[in-house]
Amino acid sequence: MSILIIGNSAAGVAAAEAVRQMDPLVEVTMVSDEPYSSYSRCVIREVISGKKKT
Numbered sequence: 001m002s003i004l005i006i007g008n009s010a011a012g013v014a015a016a017e018a019v020r021q022m023d024p025l026v027e028v029t030m031v032s033d034e035p036y037s038s039y040s041r042c043v044i045r046e047v048i049s050g051k052k053k054t
């Protein structure tokens with residue numbers, strides 16, 4: 001079995017974690033239309049304001 005997850009944000013990461021819990025060996029492919037790896041949208045304002053570093 002092979003799992004394809006579309007989107008690498010909160011829902012995608014949660015789906016990958018759930019799949020991994022059920023089967024640690026299953027092949028998981030995650031695709032996104034963004035050029036970035038997973039990141040938290042919730043901390044974007046802290047990064048832009050300089051409160052947090054990437």
Ligand SMILES: Cc1cc2nc3c(=O)[nH]c(=O)nc-3n(C[C@H](O)[C@H](O)[C@H](O)COP(=O)(O)OP(=O)(O)OC[C@H]3O[C@@H](n4cnc5c(N)ncnc54)[C@H](O)[C@@H]3O)c2cc1C
Binds near residue numbers: 011012034
């Ligand atoms: C600035 C900001 C601050 C936020 N702060 C908070 C907060 O403090 N607390 C809170 O609870 N929530 C916050 N949120 C909301 C939270 O980030 C979202 O609820 C959460 O990101 C939703 O996750 P999601 O995976 O459902 O969707 P999204 O985050 O929208 O991710 C969907 C992913 O799928 C990809 N995608 C979409 N269509 C396609 C396609 N056709 N092919 C390939 N890839 C595709 C997108 O590029 C994206 O990476 C904030 C959001 C923003 C923008």
